Amino acid sequence: MTGKVMTVPVTRKDLMIVNxxxxxxxxxxxxxxxLTLDGEDVIDCEPILAIYTEEMEKIAExxxxxxxxxxxxxxxxxxxxxxxxITVNAPEKLENVQVPQRASYIRVIMLELSRIxxxxxxxxxxxxxxxxxxxxxxxxxxxxxIYNLFxxxxxxxxxxxxxxxxxxxxxxxxxxxxxxxQWDLRKVDNYECYNEFDWEIQWQKEGDSLxxxxxxxxxxxxxxxxxQQALEGIPGGPYENLEVRRFDRAKNSEWNxxxxxxxxxxxxxxxxxxxxxxxxxxxxxKGELGIYLIGDNxxxxxxxxxxxxxxxxxxILPELVKRMKLADIMTILGSIDIIMxxxxx
Amino acid sequence: xxNDHLQNYLSDWLVKYELVHRxxxxxxxxxxxxxxxxxxxxxxxxxxxxxxxxxxRSQCVYDVAPGGFLGSVYHxxxxxxxxxxxxxxxxxxxxxxxxxxxxxxxxIWRSADFQERESYDMxxxxxxxxxxxxxxxxxxxxxxxxxxxxxxxxxxxxxQDAR
Numbered sequence: 001m002t003g004k005v006m007t008v009p010v011t012r013k014d015l016m017i018v019n020x021x022x023x024x025x026x027x028x029x030x031x032x033x034x035l036t037l038d039g040e041d042v043i044d045c046e047p048i049l050a051i052y053t054e055e056m057e058k059i060a061e062x063x064x065x066x067x068x069x070x071x072x073x074x075x076x077x078x079x080x081x082x083x084x085x086i087t088v089n090a091p092e093k094l095e096n097v098q099v100p101q102r103a104s105y106i107r108v109i110m111l112e113l114s115r116i117x118x119x120x121x122x123x124x125x126x127x128x129x130x131x132x133x134x135x136x137x138x139x140x141x142x143x144x145x146i147y148n149l150f151x152x153x154x155x156x157x158x159x160x161x162x163x164x165x166x167x168x169x170x171x172x173x174x175x176x177x178x179x180x181x182q183w184d185l186r187k188v189d190n191y192e193c194y195n196e197f198d199w200e201i202q203w204q205k206e207g208d209s210l211x212x213x214x215x216x217x218x219x220x221x222x223x224x225x226x227x228q229q230a231l232e233g234i235p236g237g238p239y240e241n242l243e244v245r246r247f248d249r250a251k252n253s254e255w256n257x258x259x260x261x262x263x264x265x266x267x268x269x270x271x272x273x274x275x276x277x278x279x280x281x282x283x284x285x286k287g288e289l290g291i292y293l294i295g296d297n298x299x300x301x302x303x304x305x306x307x308x309x310x311x312x313x314x315x316i317l318p319e320l321v322k323r324m325k326l327a328d329i330m331t332i333l334g335s336i337d338i339i340m341x342x343x344x345x
Numbered sequence: 346x347x348n349d350h351l352q353n354y355l356s357d358w359l360v361k362y363e364l365v366h367r368x369x370x371x372x373x374x375x376x377x378x379x380x381x382x383x384x385x386x387x388x389x390x391x392x393x394x395x396x397x398x399x400x401x402r403s404q405c406v407y408d409v410a411p412g413g414f415l416g417s418v419y420h421x422x423x424x425x426x427x428x429x430x431x432x433x434x435x436x437x438x439x440x441x442x443x444x445x446x447x448x449x450x451x452x453i454w455r456s457a458d459f460q461e462r463e464s465y466d467m468x469x470x471x472x473x474x475x476x477x478x479x480x481x482x483x484x485x486x487x488x489x490x491x492x493x494x495x496x497x498x499x500x501x502x503x504x505q506d507a508r
Contacts, residue, residue: 043456168399168454170402181424181426182423259364311460314459315456
C-alpha cells in the first residue's frame, strides 16, 4: 500500500580530528600536529611540542657560561656555530667586553660556513618532502666539505707523536702512518692477494690528530678502489679447500665409537693443530692485530695470545695528554680509535 | 716463500760477539727463535735495540708445562723506510715457576708497558724496574694467576671432563 520511501543520505557535518606525527618522513624531528579537518580543508591545527625537551633553561641557571656551551649545540644541531655564537655574545654584550677585530672576522667566517651548512641541510629534506628524493644525498656531500674545515679547526696540532716515538711505543696502523712511518702490513707482509691490486699507502707527516683523521679518510678511499679492482678480477674455481683434514667416514672408524656418542664434552674431530708456534698478523683498521699461537697436537691450542692494536695504542695516552687542556683529551682519545672490546678482551 | 734457505743469521752474529744464547730453531713462518738467559736479558735487549730492532711487536707469556717453566716471548722487528721483507726475531726467556722475575724492557721499548703488566697479571712474572707493575685486566685484589695451567677458578663448580 505504500511505496518504498527513499531515504536521502544526509552528509554528516562533523569535523574529523586527525593526528599527524610525531614521526615524519624527513628530518624535521618530532612534532605532533592535531589537525581538525573538514573533508580536505584544514580548519584548525594544534601543535603539541615538548617531546624532545631537556629543560635547558633550568639547567642554565646552574652552569657557568663555559660549562653551558656543550648544551647549546643541541638546540639547532644543524647550525651549531650560531648557538655557540649567541651564548658567547649575550654575556659579552652584558658586560661590554671588547672583541678583537681578528676574532670577529674568524667568527664571521665560521658563522657563514655554518649558515651554508644549515641551508644545505634544509634543502635536502625540503625537496624530499615535495617529492624529489635524490638531492637529499647530494647535500650531504657538499656539507662534507664544510665539515672538513670545522674538523681541521678543532683538531690540528693536538696530540702530536713523533715518528721514532711512535715506533718505540709500539703503535701500529693509522697512528703510525700519521707520524710519517710508511708501514702497512698489507704491503710489508703481502698476505692474501693485496699485491695484485694497485693501491697506495696513506700516510701523513705531522703526527697530530688531523693527520690521523686524514689517514683514515684516505684509507677509506683506497679501500673502495681495492674493492672495485677485486670485483673485476675475481678468479673462478673452488672456494673451499676440501682436502684439509676431513674426518674419517669409513665403516668402523673410531669416531663412531661409544665414547663419541654419549660423552658430549668430547669435541667432534676437526682441524688438528700440530706442535708448532706462529705469530700471525693482519692490518686491522685500528692497527696490527696479531695472534701468537702455540699448537699442541690436539684440536685445542696450548696458548692463544691476542695482540690487540687498541690495547697497545692506548699506552701512549698518558704521555699525549700531559700538559694538554681537558677538552683536548676527547680529541686525542678519539683519534687513537680504540674499542674497549679488544682492549679488555 | 720468504726464506728459501733458513739461516741462523742472528745466532751467528751473537756467537761472533760471544753473547750467550741458545738457538731454538725456527717457527712455522721461518722466523728465527732464540733463547736468552734471564741474567743476560737486559744487556742483550739493549744490544738488539742498538742493532736496529726498534719495534717490539708483541710480548707475551706462556706456561711451558704444568709444573715446569714459564716463558716470556718477545717479537722484535726492524721498521725501516721502504723495506718489504723486514728482519724479525723471536726471543724467549724462561724462568722457573717458584720466583719468576725478569728484567723489564720498558725503558728500551715503551710498548712493553701494558704488555708486561698483562703478563704479570695473567701469569705472575714480576718485571723488575717496571714503573707501575700492577694488575691491569683482573681486579687489583685478585689472588692467583689466571693463565697458568694449574690455576683453579674459584667458585666454579661445573663438572669438568677428565681428559
